[in-house]
Amino acid sequence: MTLAGKPLTGSDAASTRPEREVEIRFRNVTKTFGDLVAVRDLNLDIGKGELVALLGKTGCGKSTMFNMISGLMAPGSGEVQVMGKSPFRDFDWFRGKMAIVFQNDRLLPWRTAVDNVELGLEMMGLGKSERRERAMHWLEKLGLKGHENDYPHALSGGMRQRVSISRAFATDAELLLCDEPFSALDEMTSMRLRNEFASLVRENRKTAVFITHSIDEAFDIGDRIVVLKRPAEIALDLDMTGGVDQAERERIRATIHRTLSV
Amino acid sequence: MTDVNPERQVSAGRVFEAGRQAFWLAAPFVLIALAWQAASAFFPPFLFPSLIDVFGRVLDILTTWSQFSSVLATAMRILGGLAGAFVLGAIFGLTIYNFRIADRLLTPTLIFFQGIPALSWVVFAIIWFHGVEFRILFIMIMTTLPAFTFQVVGALRGMNKDLAEMVMSFRPTRKKYFTAMVLPSVLPEIVTAWKVNLGNASRVVVVAELVGSSGGVGFELLQQQQLFDMAGALAWTLQLVFFVLLFQWILSQFERMAFRYRAVSERSS
Numbered sequence: 174m175t176l177a178g179k180p181l182t183g184s185d186a187a188s189t190r191p192e193r194e195v196e197i198r199f200r201n202v203t204k205t206f207g208d209l210v211a212v213r214d215l216n217l218d219i220g221k222g223e224l225v226a227l228l229g230k231t232g233c234g235k236s237t238m239f240n241m242i243s244g245l246m247a248p249g250s251g252e253v254q255v256m257g258k259s260p261f262r263d264f265d266w267f268r269g270k271m272a273i274v275f276q277n278d279r280l281l282p283w284r285t286a287v288d289n290v291e292l293g294l295e296m297m298g299l300g301k302s303e304r305r306e307r308a309m310h311w312l313e314k315l316g317l318k319g320h321e322n323d324y325p326h327a328l329s330g331g332m333r334q335r336v337s338i339s340r341a342f343a344t345d346a347e348l349l350l351c352d353e354p355f356s357a358l359d360e361m362t363s364m365r366l367r368n369e370f371a372s373l374v375r376e377n378r379k380t381a382v383f384i385t386h387s388i389d390e391a392f393d394i395g396d397r398i399v400v401l402k403r404p405a406e407i408a409l410d411l412d413m414t415g416g417v418d419q420a421e422r423e424r425i426r427a428t429i430h431r432t433l434s435v
Numbered sequence: 436m437t438d439v440n441p442e443r444q445v446s447a448g449r450v451f452e453a454g455r456q457a458f459w460l461a462a463p464f465v466l467i468a469l470a471w472q473a474a475s476a477f478f479p480p481f482l483f484p485s486l487i488d489v490f491g492r493v494l495d496i497l498t499t500w501s502q503f504s505s506v507l508a509t510a511m512r513i514l515g516g517l518a519g520a521f522v523l524g525a526i527f528g529l530t531i532y533n534f535r536i537a538d539r540l541l542t543p544t545l546i547f548f549q550g551i552p553a554l555s556w557v558v559f560a561i562i563w564f565h566g567v568e569f570r571i572l573f574i575m576i577m578t579t580l581p582a583f584t585f586q587v588v589g590a591l592r593g594m595n596k597d598l599a600e601m602v603m604s605f606r607p608t609r610k611k612y613f614t615a616m617v618l619p620s621v622l623p624e625i626v627t628a629w630k631v632n633l634g635n636a637s638r639v640v641v642v643a644e645l646v647g648s649s650g651g652v653g654f655e656l657l658q659q660q661q662l663f664d665m666a667g668a669l670a671w672t673l674q675l676v677f678f679v680l681l682f683q684w685i686l687s688q689f690e691r692m693a694f695r696y697r698a699v700s701e702r703s704s
């Protein structure tokens with residue numbers, strides 16, 4: 174099936190995209206919780222430098238996929254590879270190589286903003302002065318200058334999420350994983366932050382996987398939009414590079430809607 | 436009309452507020468003291484001695500080294516027992532938290548221990564061991580260990596899973612995970628555990644000192660009982676209460692300093 178000359182299925186999309194080094198690879202991955210199948214026989218390749226939006230309804234297994242990429246969860250069967258290694262088994266190898274922005278900000282309440290941003294750098298074993306310098310750089314970049322010594326409880330939700338984005342970027346990790354990082358914020362803030370985020374990712378040439386259940390957000394961010402069914406299986410795989418005009422956008426939106434509502 | 440310096444007004448307000456707090460802090464004790472003093476007018480001194488006599492005895496204890504060293508000995512026994520129980524409790528707690536088998540074996544044992552009265556440990560200690568100090572340490576540890584262990588386990592299990600996962604995602608070493616995540620999140624509960632156990636330990640210590648020690652508040656209390664000296668009994672009891680209050684205060688100061696990061700709710704404060 175094609176839409177406005179653009180291939181829509183996973184295999185077609187992959188074949189028309191220029192060859193890239195594969196950063197994340199799912200091979201026949203299934204994950205179950207008791208009787209519940211969260212991810213079913215998933216095959217997906219994400220190339221180096223891609224900015225992929227994973228779109229799916231609530232409960233379709235997005236976070237589960239994400240936890241398998243980050244190595245916090247082992248795949249039930251099949252294989253997940255990141256940079257050619259298993260994020261679960263080779264857990265420590267990935268230190269400093271991936272960073273996560275979670276759905277909620279997850280700041281340590283006993284640390285100030287700047288100390289929170291330094292957390293990942295501490296784990297990587299960086300010295301005090303370099304940590305501070307990098308953390309301040311990112312806090313400033315995200316508009317939090319002057320708030321570096323505030324504790325999380327004194328910051329607003331949007332500011333806290335900025336701190337957690339700074340925390341991820343400060344590690345300078347090659348791979349960024351974001352699990353609906355802005356869904357708890359108001360529409361305006363969320364839109365501003367996701368645009369900032371997308372330009373930071375491009376500017377810094379990262380690979381990023383961005384989970385969302387908002388079609389608009391997927392449009393705003395993704396160079397590629399992967400739409401998931403429930404349980405997680407690829408329903409659509411859309412290449413958005415090169416830009417699409419308004420009419421095409423609407424048609425794609427309608428297709429995604431149809432896919433998600435079955 | 437007189438000119439009132441606004442700054443002076445503010446500081447006067449503060450003094451007034453502090454005075455009001457002090458008044459309400461002291462009020463219940465003043466009431467008890469008045470009731471006691473009234474009773475002392477109607478009963479013989481060996482039942483209700485005058486507070487003036489009691490105060491005299493308190494001063495006497497505080498200023499006579501041979502007596503004050505008894506207070507210090509008891510304080511050291513409380514702190515030593517608590518420290519020992521805490522170290523063991525932390526080890527047990529971490530083991531129970533990390534290993535299912537330890538949970539299955541240790542938890543029921545400690546619950547069983549919790550049911551054993553302090554006096555039974557006194558008897559066991561006298562039968563099993565020789566040294567007086569060791570007997571006391573043993574009793575103090577056995578009586579406070581279960582609570583400390585359970586408090587440590589509770590604190591570990593209550594750790595925020597989301598935050599733990601977030602820290603984990605940075606792939607910390609074990610040591611860094613402990614210092615960045617585990618320690619700061621359990622610390623508030625550990626301090627609370629110390630406060631609670633301090634109260635228990637101060638009550639157990641006087642019983643523990645009946646194992647044949649020749650000094651300490653428990654020993655002195657026994658002397659007063661034999662002499663039917665109520666003023667002395669009160670004075671020695673107060674030493675223990677003072678010590679507990681002093682140490683609680685130190686812990687509170689530490690809390691205030693260490694947990695400044697916490698949000699203060701205006702309504703619940």
Ligand SMILES: Nc1ncnc2c1ncn2[C@@H]1O[C@H](COP(=O)(O)OP(=O)(O)OP(=O)(O)O)[C@@H](O)[C@H]1O
Pocket residue numbers: 206209210211229230231232233234235236237238386
């Ligand atoms: N640890 C777990 N134990 C049992 N069931 C789980 C666990 N984690 C997820 N599930 C289940 O697996 C399914 C997929 O969950 P997942 O969190 O991956 O969904 P999601 O796509 O991230 O949803 P949302 O958009 O609401 O965050 C859900 O039905 C959920 O209840």
Ligand SMILES: [Mg+2]
Pocket residue numbers: 235236237352
């Ligand atoms: Mg989720």
